[in-house]
Amino acid sequence: MTQPTFIELCKKLIGSDHVITDPAKMLPFVTDYRKRFTGKALAAVFPGHTRQVADVVKLCKLHKVPIVPQSGNTGLVLGSVPDESGKAIVLSLKRMNRIREIDANNNTMTVEAGCILDHVHTAAGQANLMFPLTLASSGSCMIGGNLGANAGGTSVLRYGTARDLCLGLEVVTADGDVWNGLYKLRKNNTGYDLRDLFIGSEGTLGIITAAVLKLFPRPKAQQTAFAAVKSPEDALKLLSLAQRFCGDSLTAFELISRYSLELVTRHFPEILSPLPFTYPWYVLLELSDAESDEHAARQFEKLLEHAIEEGVISDAAIAQTLGQSRTMWQLRENISAAQSKEGKNIKHDIAVPTSLFGEFIETADRLLEQYFPGCRMVTFGHLGDGSLHYNVAAPKGVSDESFLTHQAEINRIVYDCVNQFKGVISAEHGLGALKHVENASYKSGSENRLMKTLKKALDPDNLMNPGKVLP
Template sequence: MSEFLNGCRAIVGAANVLTDAADLERYLTDWRRRYTGKALAVVRPADTNEVATIVRLCNQHRVPLVPQGGNTGLVLGSVPDESGNAIVLSLSRMNRIRDTDTINNTMTVEAGCILEQVQNAAAEAGRLFPLSLAAEGSCTIGGNLATNAGGTAVLRYGNARDLCLGLEVVTAQGEVWSGLRGLRKDNTGYDLRNLFIGAEGTLGVITAAVLKLYPQPKAQLTALAAMQSPQDALRLLSIAQERCGATLTGFELMSDFCLRLVTKHFSQMRLPFPQSYPQYVLMELSDSESENHANDMLEGLVTEALEQGIIEDAAIASSIAQSKALWNLREHIPLAQAEEGKNIKHDVSVPISRIGEFIAVTDVQLAQAFPGCRMVTFGHLGDGNLHYNVSPPENASPDAFIASQRDINRVVHDSVHSFGGSISAEHGLGALKREEVRAYKSEVELGLMRTLKQALDPLNIMNPGKVL
């Protein structure tokens, strides 16, 4: 492999071909630090031409490659396996914002741009890029698109797929497809853009994208509502959509146990209520008219929900600081769960109307099969996406509980399937769910996916072992 590595050095420079173990570690270990793969090297190209040249070299030497952005994924999609045969193709140096068009409301960015960088650049131009994730300070646009990331604003703006108009992609043969067209309408053949979005780097390497921008809202208001059940949360969602329409941009469900974990492990955080309730919903309105208009709308919604007995109490943020404090409760749930110890995560989606029933049925199934397990249930109720996580019983051995992961997954995923849902809503399949998904997709669907993979990547060098 010395000839191959020397070829890489000639393309990107010796300083950008990392082979020392100390330099490789952060690229080889997954976000949750539960798995570490192996690689020949980490190669860090500076532009699309260097990516294409590296891919052609990989073809010549039959070396697999694993595209990587911020390495914040949760399904082992951005780390190599343990064979040590692949390189990690890190796009972190490709972080330029190439163009901002405020008339067309688009921004062209390279794949290595950090999501927060794009959000800030849009704000500086007087625009909004609405994709928002807990990992936005470290995840990259390329990774967001490769996994079709969701986040907290999907209800209003859609997934990453919906926020992208065009792509630049290096194919598995090392050719460059330049599809950076900022068009809302383009009916000229197969939709290649959507083929690569969500493919987790298994069909090609996304190197740049044209993203949609939106006008900055005149006001953003946040409220936390307390209620008895997920069914009440669905009733609240229904009247919120009727009253607020597209102004409703966030609708997050959180159980009492989620927030008790947050206040337990982050003592500076407090709930704004004198007592606890079984369920909470965090709502956000983004209004293009005025703050007074948004405030009247939100207060009217809360009043109606209280009068109908849908909610028990509500706190409306009256300042940016209070709004941030409410969102911090939501954003700290994964951190608090990590502080509590090992857990088994599920990123699932079911039809919105059946979420309450799904939670009730699956909670009972898990309690019967794994007595004492604790459910950490939260997520984007407005688009049907739940993070339905399972923590071990108190004082139980975490390692023994994690050893039951396959059985727990089967209970949860079988239930998701019975409700007409998906076992991956926004995290992707990666290597972690690659085999699991075979139980829930038909052979026709899997066969079509294999046909696409074989046609576009016949040598199987693009992120092998992921998705399929």
Template sequence: MQEFLQACAAAIGAQYVLTSPADMASYLADRRGRFTGAALAVVRPGSAEETAAIVALCHQFRVPLVPQGGNTGLVLGSVPDTSGTAIVLSLMRLNRIRAIDTINHTMTVEAGCILQHIQQAAAEAGLLFPLALAAQGSCTIGGNLATNAGGTGVLRYGNTRELCLGLEIITAQGTLISNLRGLRKDNTGYDLRHLFIGAEGTLGVISAAVLKLFPQPKAQVTALVAVATPEAALQLLGQAQQACDASLTAFELISDYCLQLVERHFPALHSPFQTRYPYLVLLEISDNESTEHANGLLEQVIGAALDQGLAADAAIASSIAQSAALWALREHISDAQAREGKNIKHDISMPISSIPEFMRDTDALLQQHFPGCAMVTFGHLGDGNLHYNVSPSADLPGDALLDSQPQINRIVYDSVDRFGGSISAEHGLGALKREEIRRYKPAAELQLMATIKQALDPLNLMNPGKVL
């Protein structure tokens, strides 16, 4: 492979072809620190043309490649396996914002742009890019597109797929194809954009994208509402949607155990309530009229919920700082759970109407088979996506919990399937759920996916071992 590495160095510069273990280490470990792969090299092109040249060399020399952005994924989709035969194709140097069109409400960005930087650039132009994730300070838009990331604004704005109007891609053969026109209507054949979004780098490499921008709301108001049950939260959601329509931009469910973890591991963060409640709902309204109008909507919703007994208490943020403090409770759950110890994560979705019954039935099944396991349940109730995680306890320590992960996954995933859901809502399949999905997706659908993969990547060089 020396000839291949020399060709890569000639194409992009030797300093951007990393081969020493120390230089490659951070690119080979997954975000949760549970898996470390091996690579022939880490290659860091600086433009779409250089990226295409590297992919063409991989095709010529039959070298597999693993596209990687910020490496913040949770399903082993952006790290190589342990064979050491693949390169990691890091896109972090493709980090330019190429253009902002304030009339067309679009932004053209390269794949390595950090999500938070895109949000900031949109805000500086007086516009909004609404994709928001806990990892937005380190994840890249290329990774967001490759996994069709969700986040907290899906209820109003949709997944990443809905926020993209065009792609620049590099095929498995190294051909650069650009469709960055930013059109909202273009019925001229198959929409290849949708094929590559969510494909996790298994069909080609996304090098740039045209993103939708939106007007900045004139006001955003946030509230934390205490409820007794998921059923009450669901009823509150219906009433909030009825009253607020598209102004309701976020509706997050947080169990009390999640809140306890956050307060234990981040003492500066705490509930605004003196009393403990089984569940909290974090909701946000983005209004195009005024702060007064937004507050009026929120007070109407919360007042009715309190009067009907749906809500037990509520706290409405009266400043940006208070809103940030409420959101911090939600955004620190994953970090708090990690500090608590080893855990088993599930990123699931189902019809919103099924969520309370799913939680009740699956909680009971897990306690029946693994008494004492702790449930860390939170997520985007407004769009049907739960992070349904299992943590250790005094009765079930971390090592024993992880030893039981296959059985726990089976209970959860079978239950998800029974309720008509998906075992991956926004994280993707990667290598972690590649085999699991075979149990739940129809064989004909898997075969069609395999046919597409074979047609676009017949040598199986693009992120092999992921998804299929």
């Protein structure tokens, strides 16, 4: 009697309609978000609940089939797509999109990994609460991927990363066991912190299937301002003043270069800047106030008046309407889209200590100009938490293709500089398959050994998202 194939067994476990093997239909699940790479897979499978995920994992373990967990597939480092071998399955969590519980008295929400971030925002708002993780991809990214990559976003300054916004997890391990760690507790000293182990592991240690998220009271008012500064050092002085004047009300503090803004208004002319582009750097600030619009406006006015008197800022504008606030945020959120329209560039998602931001930018800019004269820098990031998008575009007149042949050299200059300033080469996008080899070269031997020991202990067969995070 002929034994059923692996694919036939998958179909039996979760239903034929939820197992795709047609390469054309699998294309969206094996192609990365930026459309730079397309891998191959045995199948894309879509379990509907945690038990089905566990059953599929057990089947994969039995047949030695690698698994690439996938949520919204909005990652930027090839962490959620398979390689070109065609040996793995893509395990999509998109069907697991239920909000299991909102506990308003405990300020928590329990959600499945396939919940789209915008839907979480909406559900929290309906309970008159807020989930503060804010990303440009919030209409398509999912909670499982947010946690798998420990996403940051624009509100890290006040609320922290995805790790800080999660209390408990449900995880399917590499053995197909289900760890129910959906604790709704702020304090839990009962052993190793398994939650933090899986968050940020990019699906290489287990598959996050559900999470308990922290909720917060909705602010009564939000105010946005745009300020011009002469240098990143002046932006740091403004950050210090803003924290002194506004305290925890300061929820966003974004540093943006003039060239980044010029790209946005060039390719999206309907987005108007509140200030003329006559200064080299700009800062986008946001306050979330628990009292009123008037109180928030007074805080901003006092802060900006003091900053102008001290010579920290050169000009400033406070949004007077919701529309003006949205326009300010559109300037920030459309930088990546404008870069794509302008042409290809070499992207870096790095972090250095906030106090060294200015010195890092000055040093790295000088080195790149020395080796690649005329290269154009698209620099912007979350100054409040020390993370920076530091992107390098070709000089005028040089083709993208010619410039991209120097990617390895440019990465080395940037990453060596990051290392010099005690930073890391990935702040919020993760390592995936793009950065894992370079990352290992900047880690100490003991750190690399510890990570490999954890991987071997939790995934001895190396079936959980192989080729990601670790070389």
